[in-house]
Amino acid sequence: MVEPKSYSKHNDLQKTDNVFVLDNFFRLVKWSGDDEIILDVGVGDGKFAVEKLVPLFPKKFRKLVGCDVSEKMVMFAKDNYKHPRIEFVHLDISCDEIPVDFVSGFNHVFSFYTLHWVFKQRQAFANMFKMLKPGGDMLLSFLANNPIYEVYNNMSENIKWKAYTKKEYICPYHGSKEPEKELEKILVETGLISHVCRVEKRTYYFPNLDILKKSIIAVNPIIQRLPTEEVPNYVDDFMNQIRKLSSVTIEMVNNNEEGVRIQYQLLVVFASKPLEKS
Numbered sequence: 319m320v321e322p323k324s325y326s327k328h329n330d331l332q333k334t335d336n337v338f339v340l341d342n343f344f345r346l347v348k349w350s351g352d353d354e355i356i357l358d359v360g361v362g363d364g365k366f367a368v369e370k371l372v373p374l375f376p377k378k379f380r381k382l383v384g385c386d387v388s389e390k391m392v393m394f395a396k397d398n399y400k401h402p403r404i405e406f407v408h409l410d411i412s413c414d415e416i417p418v419d420f421v422s423g424f425n426h427v428f429s430f431y432t433l434h435w436v437f438k439q440r441q442a443f444a445n446m447f448k449m450l451k452p453g454g455d456m457l458l459s460f461l462a463n464n465p466i467y468e469v470y471n472n473m474s475e476n477i478k479w480k481a482y483t484k485k486e487y488i489c490p491y492h493g494s495k496e497p498e499k500e501l502e503k504i505l506v507e508t509g510l511i512s513h514v515c516r517v518e519k520r521t522y523y524f525p526n527l528d529i530l531k532k533s534i535i536a537v538n539p540i541i542q543r544l545p546t547e548e549v550p551n552y553v554d555d556f557m558n559q560i561r562k563l564s565s566v567t568i569e570m571v572n573n574n575e576e577g578v579r580i581q582y583q584l585l586v587v588f589a590s591k592p593l594e595k596s
């Protein structure tokens with residue numbers, strides 16, 4: 319779905335939000351020893367995990383497992399972000415059965431900019447719950463409402479693009495008035511203790527339309543399904559749709575370029591698995 323090479327170059331928005339989450343919520347993670355095993359769900363190209371997340375771990379952590387549903391991403395991460403204590407593995411977080419050696423295998427679960435891709439939310443949370451050791455915790459962030467999904471919705475009504483779109487491409491919380499309440503219900507029903515489950519209102523500024531275009535192309539799952547010759551038309555239609563959105567502001571900047579300001583919602587979760595009763 320996400321192109322590794324393109325994503326690794328055009329991910330400033332995701333990086334900015336991930337750093338915001340680490341700066342504000344990482345302190346909640348309860349480190350209990352030197353020998354801990356950590357999971358990063360949707361590790362992607364591996365760059366953020368290696369460069370920003372791992373440096374925050376206690377020096378003697380045992381291992382980080384970075385999992386991703388995309389074989390291409392896993393290969394890219396293995397080739398470009400080798401690290402003696404990181405394993406990159408192929409895993410769909412919403413699969414029906416997780417590998418047995420992952421059950422109660424992790425002290426901490428992290429996930430950044432991934433869970434909005436996951437249609438089967440309950441299954442994903444049930445799996446993350448199973449993978450945590452009792453007393454373990456998870457810090458997650460992912461999209462809720464985002465104007466880009468309006469564009470996906472509008473374009474799915476266009477006869478030219480209809481056949482290439484799927485409802486699974488739209489974030490499960492897009493359109494929700496209280497996404498944090500819907501999500502908290504899932505957390506609690508899964509058996510997790512919810513410490514933080516909130517919406518952060520975010521704004522991101524793209525200095526010009528070309529940067530926005532590249533960022534969109536890097537993560538748009540429809541583009542990879544289009545005949546190559548249709549891609550420029552699709553991208554043009556997409557950019558025209560963006561101009562029509564009320565939550566997007568386009569303004570002329572000095573050098574005759576158009577800067578684009580987008581407002582959207584980021585969900586942030588910090589939750590833990592209860593300790594087993596003795």
Ligand SMILES: C[S@@+](CC[C@H](N)C(=O)[O-])C[C@H]1O[C@@H](n2cnc3c(N)ncnc32)[C@H](O)[C@@H]1O
Pocket residue numbers: 319320329332333336359360361362363366385386387388391409410411412429430431432435436537
């Ligand atoms: C936007 S990238 C985020 C990568 C990295 N976490 C970051 O913040 O830079 C989202 C990643 O989630 C992965 N992904 C999507 N659905 C997934 C699933 N069901 N299980 C595991 N990974 C998934 C995609 O393949 C992609 O690599």
